[in-house]
Amino acid sequence: MSQLAVGIVGLPNVGKSTLFNSILKREQALSANYPFATIDPNIGIVDVPDSRLEDLQQAVLKETGKLPPIVRSTIEFVDIAGLVKGASKGEGLGNQFLSTIREVDMIIQVVRDFSDENIIREHSKNPNDDTDVINSELLIKDLETIEKKIKTVSKGTAAHKEAGIMEQVRQLVSSGKFAYDIRALLDEKNYKEFIRPLYLLTDKEMVYVFNVDETDERLKESTFAEYKGHLATYINAKLESELSSLSAEDQQSYLAELGIPISGLDKVIKICYQKLGLISFLTAGEKEVRAWEIHRGMTAQQAAGRIHGDFEKNFIKAEVIKFADYIAVGSRPAARDAGKLRLEGKEYIVQDGDVIEFKIGSN
Numbered sequence: 001m002s003q004l005a006v007g008i009v010g011l012p013n014v015g016k017s018t019l020f021n022s023i024l025k026r027e028q029a030l031s032a033n034y035p036f037a038t039i040d041p042n043i044g045i046v047d048v049p050d051s052r053l054e055d056l057q058q059a060v061l062k063e064t065g066k067l068p069p070i071v072r073s074t075i076e077f078v079d080i081a082g083l084v085k086g087a088s089k090g091e092g093l094g095n096q097f098l099s100t101i102r103e104v105d106m107i108i109q110v111v112r113d114f115s116d117e118n119i120i121r122e123h124s125k126n127p128n129d130d131t132d133v134i135n136s137e138l139l140i141k142d143l144e145t146i147e148k149k150i151k152t153v154s155k156g157t158a159a160h161k162e163a164g165i166m167e168q169v170r171q172l173v174s175s176g177k178f179a180y181d182i183r184a185l186l187d188e189k190n191y192k193e194f195i196r197p198l199y200l201l202t203d204k205e206m207v208y209v210f211n212v213d214e215t216d217e218r219l220k221e222s223t224f225a226e227y228k229g230h231l232a233t234y235i236n237a238k239l240e241s242e243l244s245s246l247s248a249e250d251q252q253s254y255l256a257e258l259g260i261p262i263s264g265l266d267k268v269i270k271i272c273y274q275k276l277g278l279i280s281f282l283t284a285g286e287k288e289v290r291a292w293e294i295h296r297g298m299t300a301q302q303a304a305g306r307i308h309g310d311f312e313k314n315f316i317k318a319e320v321i322k323f324a325d326y327i328a329v330g331s332r333p334a335a336r337d338a339g340k341l342r343l344e345g346k347e348y349i350v351q352d353g354d355v356i357e358f359k360i361g362s363n
Helices: 016-024 052-064 094-101 127-152 157-174 179-185 188-198 237-243 248-258 264-276 300-307 309-313 323-329 332-337
Strands: 004-009 042-047 074-079 106-113 205-212 225-227 230-235 278-284 289-295 315-322 342-344 354-360
Touching: 004 016, 004 094, 004 264, 016 042, 016 074, 016 237, 016 264, 052 278, 052 289, 052 323, 106 127, 106 264, 127 157, 127 188, 157 179, 157 188, 179 188, 205 264, 230 237, 230 264, 237 248, 237 264, 264 278, 289 300, 300 309, 300 315, 300 354, 309 315, 309 354, 315 323, 315 332, 323 332, 323 354
Parallel strands: 004 074, 004 106, 106 205, 205 230, 278 354
Antiparallel strands: 042 074, 225 230, 278 289, 315 342, 315 354
């Protein structure tokens, strides 16, 4: 499983680069009050927050007298140039935008929903219209890709099947359906053979992140909303920028004063994980304490492969301790003595927060 790449998209001046900067906790992208301040895509790697790692680190320290380094899961964020109406035809920086977006695993669409009129409204009207513009441009470009493919399909029985499937997809995309939502309507084999290779822009997970005013009550919501059939959450990019300059302790104090239970960064990470169906299992030892992201529903044998391909191939068993049990008893030997350590086989479904040590055979 390669590193997750998330593209941050939206109309110009909606707060994409400000959010990007605060996520990375450094001014890596140019935030400016004029359109297309971001020209080349800015790319950065951010750690996935997980307080369980610090707890495991301290447990290992107490057990061994050595403080192991922490290795967190990471997400690659790509801040992509602002999109405008007509991007599918090359307007603004459309061609560059669309080529960059093909390379990410999922899309965060940042939506302007704040009241500061001092920030120039470049092509922005209101959330519903703005999101319609972006979604329409993605669909138009996909439709163009599909129609080009249909024209190149050669004659013959196999080609007739492909042409029929492509025409079905063309009609659905023309009606406003995202390619990602069409997957369920197609045979999985046909999707993998004919649709996936097209790398359609709308064949990706997408979430909406609304950039709202600092006083907006929706900032206090810790659960996710739904908007136009996708998950949505609310952040204030300016507040996130302020938080990024504070220590972790001061961040929590500031958020508590505002009555906000979770930072925008944590919301963004959580919504990405939830939308993609990701969880983390943990490993702990003198060498390192580490979080490994996997897809929910993966078996212990598949999870072992996340560490190394040979681990999956030569898997014997997994020693599994629930995180809460590990912290309660303080060590792996103590967990074994307390009956909290379980031996699981290759078909065991890994749970979020499982602390695992894999037993591997020789080649």
